[in-house]
Every structure is written in C-alpha cells, then in structure tokens.
Amino acid sequence: MLEKLGLLPLGDIIKNKSIQNFLFLAIIQSSNVLISIISMPLLIQGIGVDQFGLVNLALSVIVLLNIMVGFGYNLSAPREVAINQTDKTALSHLVSNIFSAKILLAAFAAALIIFGVYGLNLFKEYPLILVYSVLLLFSEATLPLWFFQGMEKMKLISIANIFSKLLFLMGIVLFIHRPELSKWVNFMMGFSGLMINLFLLAYIHTFLQIRFYRPQFSAIWTSMKENVLFFFSNLTGYISVNGGLIIFSFFAGAETLGMYSLAERVVMVLRLFPAMIVQAIFPNASKLYRKDEKSFYRFLKLVYIRVLIGGAVIATLTYLTAPWVINVLSRSELNESVTYLQLLSPLLFLSCLNIPNITMMLVADLKQLLFKASWMMCLYMLIVTSILTYFYGGIGLCYGILSTEIVAYCICMVLLRTRNRKLFHGFYS
Known part of the structure; x- marks a missing residue:
C-alpha cells in the first residue's frame, strides 16, 4: 500500500x-x-x-x-x-x-x-x-x-x-x-x-x-x-474496557476513586492507539482480503510487528514517566495514582496483541463471532475484576483489567481456530 x-x-x-x-x-x-x-x-x-x-x-x-x-x-x-x-x-x-x-x-x-x-x-x-x-x-x-x-x-x-x-x-x-x-x-x-x-x-x-x-x-x-447485535457488541466491549471505574466505586471512597480515575484516564487515552490502527488499516485490509489473501496476510503481519514494537515502546515510556505524568496532570505528588498508572502501563501493549484477530473478524464479516468474543470477555472481566477488587482494592482491579486483555486475545484466537481454520492458519502459520 x-x-x-x-x-x-x-x-x-x-x-x-x-x-x-x-x-x-x-x-x-x-x-x-x-x-x-x-x-x-x-x-x-x-x-x-x-x-x-x-x-x-x-x-x-x-x-x-x-x-x-x-x-x-x-x-x-x-x-x-x-x-x-x-x-x-x-x-x-x-x-x-x-x-x-x-x-x-x-x-x-x-x-x-x-x-x-x-x-x-x-x-x-x-x-x-x-x-x-x-x-x-x-x-x-x-x-x-x-x-x-x-x-x-x-x-x-x-x-x-x-x-x-x-x-x-x-x-x-x-x-x-x-x-x-x-x-x-x-x-x-x-x-x-x-x-x-x-x-x-x-x-x-x-x-x-x-x-x-x-x-x-x-x-x-x-x-x-x-442493530441489536451491533448494540450488544458495543455494550459488552465498553464494559470490558471501561467498567473498572464503576466496579471500583462499590469498594472505594471518593478520594481513592479520584486517584484511580486519573491514572485510568491517561491509560484510556493511550488505548486509543490500537483502535486507530484498526480503523486505519481496515479499508486496505478489506480490499486485499477479497483480491489476494496472501497479500492480506503479509500486510497484516507487517503491520502487527510494527504495532507491537510501537506499543511496547509506549508502554515502557508510560511506566518510566508515570511520576512525571501524574505530577504534571495533578500538579501534586499522588503516589497512589503513580502506582495505578505503572501497573496499567502494559495495557497498551496487551491490547495491541488482538489487532490481527479483530481485523480478520471484521474483513471476513464474522459479526456473530466478534459478538461472542466480546460477551465472553465482558463476563470474565466482571467476575474476575469484582473478586480481585474486593480482596485487593485498586491494585487487584489493575491486575484484573490486564488479565482481561490476555484472556480476550486467547478467546479470539480459539474462536477463530475453531470457527474459521483457514483464516486462523493463514495468519498464524
């Protein structure tokens, strides 16, 4: 391209x-x-x-x-x-x-x-x-x-x-x-x-x-x-990505909630990166998939490698600069916010892992598969983050959100492998 x-x-x-x-x-x-x-x-x-x-x-x-x-x-x-x-x-x-x-x-x-x-x-x-x-x-x-x-x-x-x-x-x-x-x-x-x-x-x-x-x-x-299927896909996707703050509100006071909210806002801004990558490559990926599948897989692999490297660099920089970022945004030293931001910093890299799976589902018009993956991810997130937040507070919530991204990646891979082996092996072989 x-x-x-x-x-x-x-x-x-x-x-x-x-x-x-x-x-x-x-x-x-x-x-x-x-x-x-x-x-x-x-x-x-x-x-x-x-x-x-x-x-x-x-x-x-x-x-x-x-x-x-x-x-x-x-x-x-x-x-x-x-x-x-x-x-x-x-x-x-x-x-x-x-x-x-x-x-x-x-x-x-x-x-x-x-x-x-x-x-x-x-x-x-x-x-x-x-x-x-x-x-x-x-x-x-x-x-x-x-x-x-x-x-x-x-x-x-x-x-x-x-x-x-x-x-x-x-x-x-x-x-x-x-x-x-x-x-x-x-x-x-x-x-x-x-x-x-x-x-x-x-x-x-x-x-x-x-x-x-x-x-x-x-x-x-x-x-x-x-539009019902689109609605539920959007809903479960949002809950999985942004539901942590609502869950935390049941276990934390206003000040602690504010500390976590500040760190989460920074991470959610960075998390737009993989979404924008999918939007950017989707039109060309769709054309390549219909015309020449081998070119599509080569294109997607090339993008994937570069995105993973970029995600890893940004995640590392976020971890290292967390004290400075929180200090600039709040104009005070909020050590709890710094801890949350450092714990959540790998989220950007982990969310980049699923880019090829989501892209393949979109170009192949696998709406029902995408919906199934989204509600399974949402169910896992609600159960695990609620338990971890109850026992470990904000730190448990961070680990729950990070694990959700890993599980989402595994769910998409398993669904693709079982429901569309040609697509799965075309990219991962």
Missing part, C-alpha cells in the same frame, strides 16, 4: 475520500484526547481529586447509557447514508428516523437515571452530578457524525467537534473553581456539544436540503432489530 501511495502525487492522495475520512476522524480523536489532557489538571485544581473521581464516575455511567442511545447506528447508519447519497427523499426519511430513534432512546435513558436517583435512591455519592450529566445523552443523540461519514463530508464536523471542546474548556476555565461546582462539569460538556449539534442539523437542513419528517415507528423498530 505504501509503495503504491508513493507513486501518487500528494494532492491525489489528499483528495481521496477514504483518506480524508480517516484524517478527519483522527483529528476528532486527537482533539478529544488533547482537550481531555488539558482539562484534567484544571479540573483537579478546581474541584479536587475526590470530586474529579465522582465526575469521571458519572461520565462513565453516561457513556455506558450513550451506547444504548447510539444503538449500533454508528456502524450501520454511515452505510445506509452512503447508499442513499443522491436520493434526497430517501435520505430525508432515513435521517429523520435515525435522529428520532436516538432522541427517544436518550429520553428513555434520562428517565432511567432520574428514576434511579430519586426513585431507587441509587448513586448516593454523586446524584446531582449524574442528573446534570443527562444533557450528554441528548448531545449524543443529536450528533450527526454518522451522517457526515456516509456523505463523506467530514471536514465540517471535525471543525465543529474542536469548537465544541474549546467551548467546554473555556467553561471550565471561567466557571469551575470550587468543589461544589463539580455538578456543572459534565453539564457544560453536554451543553456545548448539543449547541454545536443543533447548528450542524440546521446546516444539514438548509444547505444539504435534507428535510425532517415525522418518525416512522415501523421503520425505527425494524432498524433497531437489525
């Missing part, structure tokens, strides 16, 4: 729609990471480590519910939009139904939170923070990223995303200076996102001539049934 790209003029490469989409998606991810890194020390100084942990815990709950709000449309909707690009009427009905479905799901998720807080007296340590975070559900519901992906017009939404994050950062700098203001942190994130999304919807309607119709509930129900 690289050799072929080297023969093309730079202008032709940049004009390629697929490459543009990837570059703008990378810009969105990079801006999210950068704002997250900048906001951490500001929030810790403004509201304290304990409230920072509760804000992150509330955000974890919201992100979990946002998977329900998304309901797999992030995977299915871009394809549907791309197919109907030139049919304004069909596209208008599609867009109207998807937005209606996501808004209804957001309203249902918001009702669950309010009932849990005020009806069941759950989330006792952070009820107001969680209730004020509800706006993030509607920010997710109105986010038209899937539409612009399908239309191959990613420039506008990448700029809008950066502007939204800058508004959020400005709000932190201007207004968040005391612990009692912690309830407004996620609210501001949701508000800035929702306002930008409404401007994007106005653009879609005015300039792209997409009309918004009344929802067709039969079409919404049909699309949701088709």
Whole structure:
C-alpha cells in the first residue's frame, strides 16, 4: 500500500475520500484526547481529586447509557447514508428516523437515571452530578457524525467537534473553581456539544436540503432489530474496557476513586492507539482480503510487528514517566495514582496483541463471532475484576483489567481456530 501511495502525487492522495475520512476522524480523536489532557489538571485544581473521581464516575455511567442511545447506528447508519447519497427523499426519511430513534432512546435513558436517583435512591455519592450529566445523552443523540461519514463530508464536523471542546474548556476555565461546582462539569460538556449539534442539523437542513419528517415507528423498530447485535457488541466491549471505574466505586471512597480515575484516564487515552490502527488499516485490509489473501496476510503481519514494537515502546515510556505524568496532570505528588498508572502501563501493549484477530473478524464479516468474543470477555472481566477488587482494592482491579486483555486475545484466537481454520492458519502459520 505504501509503495503504491508513493507513486501518487500528494494532492491525489489528499483528495481521496477514504483518506480524508480517516484524517478527519483522527483529528476528532486527537482533539478529544488533547482537550481531555488539558482539562484534567484544571479540573483537579478546581474541584479536587475526590470530586474529579465522582465526575469521571458519572461520565462513565453516561457513556455506558450513550451506547444504548447510539444503538449500533454508528456502524450501520454511515452505510445506509452512503447508499442513499443522491436520493434526497430517501435520505430525508432515513435521517429523520435515525435522529428520532436516538432522541427517544436518550429520553428513555434520562428517565432511567432520574428514576434511579430519586426513585431507587441509587448513586448516593454523586446524584446531582449524574442528573446534570443527562444533557450528554441528548448531545449524543443529536450528533450527526454518522451522517457526515456516509456523505463523506467530514471536514465540517471535525471543525465543529474542536469548537465544541474549546467551548467546554473555556467553561471550565471561567466557571469551575470550587468543589461544589463539580455538578456543572459534565453539564457544560453536554451543553456545548448539543449547541454545536443543533447548528450542524440546521446546516444539514438548509444547505444539504435534507428535510425532517415525522418518525416512522415501523421503520425505527425494524432498524433497531437489525442493530441489536451491533448494540450488544458495543455494550459488552465498553464494559470490558471501561467498567473498572464503576466496579471500583462499590469498594472505594471518593478520594481513592479520584486517584484511580486519573491514572485510568491517561491509560484510556493511550488505548486509543490500537483502535486507530484498526480503523486505519481496515479499508486496505478489506480490499486485499477479497483480491489476494496472501497479500492480506503479509500486510497484516507487517503491520502487527510494527504495532507491537510501537506499543511496547509506549508502554515502557508510560511506566518510566508515570511520576512525571501524574505530577504534571495533578500538579501534586499522588503516589497512589503513580502506582495505578505503572501497573496499567502494559495495557497498551496487551491490547495491541488482538489487532490481527479483530481485523480478520471484521474483513471476513464474522459479526456473530466478534459478538461472542466480546460477551465472553465482558463476563470474565466482571467476575474476575469484582473478586480481585474486593480482596485487593485498586491494585487487584489493575491486575484484573490486564488479565482481561490476555484472556480476550486467547478467546479470539480459539474462536477463530475453531470457527474459521483457514483464516486462523493463514495468519498464524
């Protein structure tokens, strides 16, 4: 691939729609990471480590519910939009139904939170923070990223995303200076996102001539049934990767939770690396798999070796620089956070191990196999991390999360070997 790209003029490469989409998606991810890194020390100084942990815990709950709000449309909707690009009427009905479905799901998720807080007296340590975070559900519901992906017009939404994050950062700098203001942190994130999304919807309607119709509930129900597998795959995947903070909240106080949350935030930022690698190689890998399987395996092995080396280097640097990283982000010496970060630093390398397995499942369209692997990994993570956290606290949680990555790799290998021997031996032989 690289050799072929080297023969093309730079202008032709940049004009390629697929490459543009990837570059703008990378810009969105990079801006999210950068704002997250900048906001951490500001929030810790403004509201304290304990409230920072509760804000992150509330955000974890919201992100979990946002998977329900998304309901797999992030995977299915871009394809549907791309197919109907030139049919304004069909596209208008599609867009109207998807937005209606996501808004209804957001309203249902918001009702669950309010009932849990005020009806069941759950989330006792952070009820107001969680209730004020509800706006993030509607920010997710109105986010038209899937539409612009399908239309191959990613420039506008990448700029809008950066502007939204800058508004959020400005709000932190201007207004968040005391612990009692912690309830407004996620609210501001949701508000800035929702306002930008409404401007994007106005653009879609005015300039792209997409009309918004009344929802067709039969079409919404049909699309949701088709997306059930995507939804559960996303849900189990999220719980496996990000559920540690929620589990830890049952066993730790606010300050300890904040210590762990700071380290986890750093690791989760680094963990975007393997996900972005899969996104980057997936289009070319798909083409090679269909045209020439031997070239596909060679390409995947070459990428795998380089990614493992890169992951090992980054993981090592993270371990060595952990005291400095925590000191820069918190502007204080938090030895407990340093310990957690050093323990979690191998996570990046371990998550890179599974890149070829995930890539092979995607290019071969093994959705059910991917779903089976995800729920098995999720079940293991919930059981093992809960036990280890109960007996050993945050350190046990770290070991549980690390072991989950190893088990996930083994599960994917076993499933591939038993269900698709040709694919398995093609890469591992």
